[in-house]
Amino acid sequence: MYGVGAMGSIIARMLTERGAEIVGAVGRSTIGKPLSEVTGIPNVTVTIEGDIEEVVQRTRPDLVVMTTASYMEDVKEGVLACLKHGANVISLAEENLYSWHTSPEDTAEIDAVAKEHGVTYTCSGHQDGYWVQLVATLMGTAHHIDEVRGRASWNVEDFGPELARDQQVGDTLEEFAEWLRGAERPPTFGRPTLHAVAAASGLTVVESSTATEPVLATEDTYCKALEMTVPAGKVLGFTDIDTVRTAEGPVLVLEMTGKVYVEGQADSNAWELKGEPDLDLENQVLPTHLTTCATLVNRVPQVLNAEPGYVSVAELPPLRFQPGNIADHLTAR
Structure with missing residues (x-):
């Protein structure tokens, strides 16, 4: 979890209820606190840290959920750090829903790095x-x-x-x-x-x-x-x-x-x-805060199943409810 504020906390709960294991968390004002204390999710033994690259390199997650900022200039560095260490990324960065027109060079760079490392970057949300x-x-x-x-x-x-x-x-x-x-x-x-x-x-x-x-x-x-x-x-x-x-x-x-x-x-x-x-x-x-989080969680299997690169929601399969555990919806990439 990269960002454990209001949206990140709801998403973390929804993910654990769908069978996901949270192996790391990165925040700002909550560094050093147990994730369970900040989010209210029981039985999560992760402590919130401050360096996304160090956490991703050590824990090697399948996916990083990013809820830190809205715009390309604020998320690009963190996204690239995750992709370079082989982690797929899904974020709530609104600009990145479809950023080929607003930030074409940055989008092309993210696309190239994701393809190089065999992973995917997508933005979803309400x-x-x-x-x-x-x-x-x-x-x-x-x-x-x-x-x-x-x-x-x-x-x-x-x-x-x-x-x-x-x-x-x-x-x-x-x-x-x-x-x-x-x-x-x-x-x-x-x-x-x-x-x-x-x-x-x-x-x-x-x-x-x-x-x-x-x-x-x-x-x-x-x-x-x-x-x-x-x-x-x-x-x-x-x-x-x-x-x-x-x-x-x-x-x-x-x-x-x-x-x-x-x-x-x-x-x-x-x-x-x-x-x-x-x-x-x-x-x-x-209830926009809930639809934002639930939409992202329902997109997770599609992102993990997608071809590598920057993949917008316009290129993913139609959004649909993904019942049960996320792992049940995964296919070999």
Whole structure:
């Protein structure tokens, strides 16, 4: 386990319930603590360490589950260290869901190293199931497509103070506009998602763009992550609107909102397809933290069975429930 925070702890529990043996764990603020104490999983004798390369070299795992960061520049070094020591890697790094367009050189390097050492790197998570697989299936039921537009939301409170600050919670409208003008932001989570949808649907991406709009509080709203009240009129978060145009015609759009929720709001996922026929799908009140982890765990056998290299979810078999022990679903590579 490379990362033993909220997501890593849930994944570790799910993996052990599917018969996996955890042989090592790497963290930051919990170094030296028993993994069982941090995650609440009994009968795990691993102590959390700080050096991923040393742990992988010593324990020789079949798979490293990586839940440390979202972007290529933050995960590349650790991914390469694992691959070079013969470990497959599956991560929650959202950019790496499909990073051939956003970080082509880094993706090519990871692909080459993975192939050299006979292992696989894949990114999965909530967006794999709800923003790629379901949407690609919906598109497969249409005869003609003009546009596919998704609207998704997530609660800043679920991911701690660092992400709340990244979402500019508490800013005035003027402060937000100043930040947006000067921000050197990594790719949004929506862009690689739409690129994966395009790849899964046989579409050729010709243009990608992003617009960002603030979400303002309509009443005083308490933010638990920052231990502060956001006054009405100030920023609760923002919406990224990603648009991908394809050579074949269909336009793909994802409006993704990360904000502090008020009472009664919940994570949601809704998509509309304009074409022949018009179609839609919607998932209400999604427990995103659980779907994120369960999706990754269900992908594990497919990653271990995949050909070596950087393998996106667009190239894996369709996502499906994998009952029983993970080992029961493995084939000789």
